[in-house]
Amino acid sequence: MFWTIIVIIFSGFLSILLYRTYVVFTPDKAIFQPCSSSIDNHSLQFDQHRLQTFQKLLQFQTISYGRNKQNLIEIKKCRDFIKAHYDDLIKKYSKFVELHDIAEYSLLYSIQGKNSNLKPFLFSAHMDVVPAGNINRWKYPPFDAHSDEEFIYARGTLDDKGNLFTMMEALKEYLNVYGQPLRTFYIALTHDEEVGKSGAMGIAHYLSQQPFGHNGQFEFILDEGTIILEEAFPTLKNPIAIIGVAEKGSINIEYRIDVAPGHSSMPSASTAIGILARAVDKLESTLQPSQFGRGPELSLFHGVTPYLKFPLRLVMSNIWLFGPVIQLVLSRKPGTDAMQRTSTAVTSISGGEKENILPTSASATVNHRIHTADSCRKILENNRRIINDDRLVSHIKSCSEPSPISPYGKHIYPYRILEQTIRQTFENDHHHPIIVVPGLMVGGTDSRSYTNLSKNLYRFSPFVYHHNDLNRLHGDNERIRHSDMQRGLNFYFHLIRNNQLVNISETKLNSEL
Ligand SMILES: CCCCCCCC/C=C\CCCCCCCC(=O)N[C@@H](CC(N)=O)C(=O)O
Ligand SMILES: [Zn+2]
Ligand SMILES: [Zn+2]
Numbered sequence: 001m002f003w004t005i006i007v008i009i010f011s012g013f014l015s016i017l018l019y020r021t022y023v024v025f026t027p028d029k030a031i032f033q034p035c036s037s038s039i040d041n042h043s044l045q046f047d048q049h050r051l052q053t054f055q056k057l058l059q060f061q062t063i064s065y066g067r068n069k070q071n072l073i074e075i076k077k078c079r080d081f082i083k084a085h086y087d088d089l090i091k092k093y094s095k096f097v098e099l100h101d102i103a104e105y106s107l108l109y110s111i112q113g114k115n116s117n118l119k120p121f122l123f124s125a126h127m128d129v130v131p132a133g134n135i136n137r138w139k140y141p142p143f144d145a146h147s148d149e150e151f152i153y154a155r156g157t158l159d160d161k162g163n164l165f166t167m168m169e170a171l172k173e174y175l176n177v178y179g180q181p182l183r184t185f186y187i188a189l190t191h192d193e194e195v196g197k198s199g200a201m202g203i204a205h206y207l208s209q210q211p212f213g214h215n216g217q218f219e220f221i222l223d224e225g226t227i228i229l230e231e232a233f234p235t236l237k238n239p240i241a242i243i244g245v246a247e248k249g250s251i252n253i254e255y256r257i258d259v260a261p262g263h264s265s266m267p268s269a270s271t272a273i274g275i276l277a278r279a280v281d282k283l284e285s286t287l288q289p290s291q292f293g294r295g296p297e298l299s300l301f302h303g304v305t306p307y308l309k310f311p312l313r314l315v316m317s318n319i320w321l322f323g324p325v326i327q328l329v330l331s332r333k334p335g336t337d338a339m340q341r342t343s344t345a346v347t348s349i350s351g352g353e354k355e356n357i358l359p360t361s362a363s364a365t366v367n368h369r370i371h372t373a374d375s376c377r378k379i380l381e382n383n384r385r386i387i388n389d390d391r392l393v394s395h396i397k398s399c400s401e402p403s404p405i406s407p408y409g410k411h412i413y414p415y416r417i418l419e420q421t422i423r424q425t426f427e428n429d430h431h432h433p434i435i436v437v438p439g440l441m442v443g444g445t446d447s448r449s450y451t452n453l454s455k456n457l458y459r460f461s462p463f464v465y466h467h468n469d470l471n472r473l474h475g476d477n478e479r480i481r482h483s484d485m486q487r488g489l490n491f492y493f494h495l496i497r498n499n500q501l502v503n504i505s506e507t508k509l510n511s512e513l
Contacts (some may be wrong), residue, residue: 166488225459244441244459
């Protein structure tokens, strides 16, 4: 009797696991053709001429070192280069293309559509880059834009001049092929994304003053963001395109301790530096709690699960049971761990004046990137508990809460167009079709300044990266593949094209499912 009950329970349990694995999580085969077939054959080439122009763009040392500390001479040169290179568009299509200088160095191209009933859309990219760090660690000098058979190496290739160049080239091609579009759209090229927001805020302000109708709302906004990952999961051959539907918040907290001075020959048990060091150590070694399953990362996992092989598919289909194991695996790599929790990085520290004076003060700044299920207040509170030392005083230097989560899924028109354009751009790989999933953008973007313009904010860069290469972002040897540049051109071209349908409506989309 006992064994019979055990067998019944076990079989029931197994059935639930298998049901979820093979019935609930099945691949979504819905293919949506967002545009007429004629355009599908239109392919842009990343040819020698485009390569050379891109290299010139990369050679400007448009470095943002810190707030109010930028290489403005190079930024100005880069801006002028962009203006000159695309000047033809303004001249040739002066009836509907305009260029606006914003916040002195940022640019906004507006392309007036024929049909003012259609809500406009906006692409955004930035021309500034972070410093290259120790250039001896680079394979090629970071501003030479060295090109080999496969890659172009330079600071800013992926973040974010690759996006900037491919969207501008796609615009040029679109106008040359089709002339005036139906739907109005804008391309924003900012100059201080890495350190501030004056470019994006100036653009947001300018746009909010425009008489669009639609309550000043954009159909969607697309900014740099999450990418296409290769080999993200064991045994998975399909690339995963992650559309960032939300962006983490960011808080910078300074922890400071002030004590009386003294002679270094008679130190007390702990100095200001020692006390601060222990607090920093506690913050680093105590992770903020995992929020796995409470943000867009859950949808990423649900989207990928049907494509995984047994037994991983079974594990991922049953997060209710294996959640803790998945959290443990995610925590093994910085890139995956960042998806499931608020991250902690101690980014600066200072203290002490002279070798024989006990330090009177010491301070450290901690940067947290806040998961959508957390908040600034919650993180401050967690830290207070973790540090558990009243001698340290905290000061919030800056704080922005996580962004709202933009709507996504089959029934959301702009998300759907984006998803299908990604598939369209990758359609030649039939062996391992691309998987498109929503996800969480772990870094900050200019789109933060555009929140009042649209509820549909997406962050995506159409470039393939291996997960082991993620540390090239803001790191050494940043690079981009020639093939990615080619795909970027086609992605933006088709995205502009796919957004020109007049009868786009959620009803129409739904009927196609
Ligand atoms: C199952 C595997 C999933 C692995 C997911 C990892 C996905 C990571 C993909 C892309 C990460 C891209 C992060 C780059 C951030 C670029 C933006 C940036 O640098 N922003 C700055 C400035 C700012 N506006 O805040 C920043 O400090 O974040
Ligand atoms: Zn960027
Ligand atoms: Zn960046």
